[in-house]
Every structure is written in C-alpha cells, then in structure tokens.
Amino acid sequence: MVQPLGYLKESASQTAGPYVHIGLTPNFSGIDGVYESDLGAIMVTDKTLGRRITITGRVLDGTGTPLKDALLEIWQADAAGLYNSPSELRGSADPNFSGWGRSATDGVTGEYRFETIKPGRVPFKDGRLMAPHISVWIVARGINLGLNTRLYFGDEEAANAEDPVLARIEHRVRVPTLVAMADGDTYRFDIHLQGDKETVFFDI
C-alpha cells in the first residue's frame, strides 16, 4: 500500500447547450432587468491605453455553416504586455483594461465581435517573447468541452515567425488558421471546427 495522494477529479464538462446565452449574456438573449449589462460586453473605456481594434468572425461547423448559438470569451494582455490578474507577477496591468471579453454569436449572421485593444507581447516559459496573441475559448451546443485556441495578428509577420507556440505546429499549412487578417483596425478571425481549414485547438 502507498499513501493516498488525496487529489480530487475535475468535474466533468457538459455541453453549454442551446441556451448558453440565457446564462452568460442574458441581455443579449432578451432577458432584461436581471443584470444591468452583460459581463464582458465592454472591454475598453476612454482611459484604456493602446490601439483600438475590432475582432470579428464566425464559428463554422463541418459543413461550413456558421454557429448561431455559440459563445466566445477572450483573454489578453494589455498594451504593455501585462495581464490584469493576481497571478501576473511582472508588474501592474492597465487598471482600465480587464483583458477579458465575452461575445455571443449573432442569431442571424453568426458573427461575434469584440472591441478591444491590440495586446503587447508576453514571455513564453523560457523567457523568449511570444508574438501578440489573444486566448480564445469557444462553447456551444454540440461542443462537449470548451475549445481553446489563440488568435495571432496577420500584420505581425516578424513576431509570428519567431513565436515559440506557432513554431510547435508540425503541419505548417495549419499555422494560418490562427492568424487573423487585418483590414485597417478590424481583424477577421473565422474559427473552423472541422475540415481542411480546421483551426488548431489547444490542450492547455
């Protein structure tokens, strides 16, 4: 016999289901008056430091049909590359930027949308800088465990070329699935759940 480790098992995930918007974006889903506003709907104020950008796109299933019942959350560093989190030990992040946003996909077009700022660079575990990126989490009906991916920026070619996470993608043809294309200050990032263009998802 050995001493028991005493660890617990993580609660198993279950799909967010078709009505995730009721729980996480009730005002968007038409349930007014319970919360003043939906959490994560507004990321940026006048005081937030950094370049304003828009991120928009769709989540597409294996037939190329956009999901109209999905929910996305993003998590990113501030303009100086600091996270607004107690676990951030490198310095204090911009107090006017939480770094976290939440968006429901539209019931007609399937588009999600975030108004945010361009994040700064943050270090990989070995101290090398990663390219500017945003962590993305996707849940929906039919997704049994939330999917994690990253958005990188199409106009950061030099930084992307030396990014240690992108470098780990063996099949180089898949790297563009993580790169949002710039059109002025708007970045378009479609997420493909399946198929030739299947987005690289992470086991983080």
Add this chain to the structure above:
Amino acid sequence: MTDLSNRKPETGAFFSRDRLWHPPGLTPGYKTSVLRSPQKALLSLDGTVSEITGPVFGHSILGELDNDLIHNFAKSGESAIGERIIVHGRVLDERARPVAGALLEFWQANAGGRYRHKKESYLAPLDPNFGGCGRTITDADGYYAFRTIKPGPYPWPNGVNDWRPAHIHFSVFGHGFAQRLITQMYFEGDPMIWKCPIVQTIPDKAAIEQLVAALDWGNTIPMDARAYKFDIVLRGRRSTLFENRMEGN
C-alpha cells in the same frame, strides 16, 4: 477584488486535463457533436502566462437578487412557480483546496421544463415570473449558495424520444483562463439521468455521479425550501518551487 487569502498568488501551470474523464468531442449519440467536434489532434501546450492567469470578478458586480432566481425576474411581491430549493456547495480544486472568488453563473428551464428563449419550441408554458439565470461568487472558503425553483425535465430533438433530466447549467470561472469550465448539475434520485444522451457523453459512471447533487436534508429550511449540495472541482495547480524558469521571470 479584496485579497481573500494570505497565500501568495499562485503562478504554477495547471494539472493536465484528464481527457478520458471528460466527454470526448465526438459523441454520435449526441447528434450535434458530429459536425461540431474537431477531428484533428489538439496541440498540447503546458501553461504559459497567457493560460495560468485569468480575470478577477469582484463582489461589486453582483446585484442583491443575482443569487435568487425565485425573485430576480419576478414582479414585485410575486415569485416564480415551482418547488423551492437552495443549491449550495463549494468550489474546490483538484488538490482539494477551496477556490475563493470563483464566479459561478447558472441557467435553467422553469418548473415546467421551458426556457425563456426565442428558439425554444417546447409547448410547456412560460412562467412570467421566471427568467432563468443567476450568478454568485464564492467566499473565502470556496462556498456558494443560491435560491431557485427545481427545473422540469424537457424533451429535445435528438433521438425520436429524448428527454433531458432536470438539470442546472453551471459556468465556472476560477483563477486561470485554463480553469474555465461549463458543466451541468443533476438531482439525486432522478431515473432520467441514465437515459440522457448528453449525460452519456461522459464515459465514466463515477464522473457522472460527481455531477449529481445530493438532497441535503440537514440544510433544508422547514416550511420554505429543500437543499441540494453540489460541489464543483476545478483543475489543480502545480507548485512552482521547482519550475525551471529564467532568472527574473
């Protein structure tokens, strides 16, 4: 947020997720998963600062009735119809430590099994006094509680005759973005749990039983509400004592 513990902030990466315990992506018995599950292998990424950090939600975001679904949508002086219950428990991590300051958001059908949603097609009636969403934040011991009515089971288009057991959806925000979790709570003694294709996406019976809340007679409030106890476990964190990191990071 006010600092809820004297422990210094934790910066270790999370325990790797046991993907044999969670449902796999592709579960043909749950038909919608077939076209929505990635088919290529996930890329393994031991947590960087982008994954081990996460936003903090202060108690200031909470309204007085956010943890009372019986009243938070009801007209003044009225209340939602149904079996009055209290759901309470703790959020722990895999090391059995309480997760303080965790944001819990929950949503559910009304007592008749009907959601307040434009795409809902079940013929059960809406309750004008029930919205179906609520939220709370765990205290320093990882404890939470909210009041609601017991949701009804409902049919859904999957197989010809599939029904969801009574359940409450939970979204949980711990301390790191990699701890993010959505799950569902079921009710002790419900025979429909074992007939549900969504429950059956979970391969391990013990993992299913961990999602079944026990009737908590001790905490039942006489002449008011029965209690159900539901503990939630999030991923644990490695200690950083021996992490190999560059000086100064």
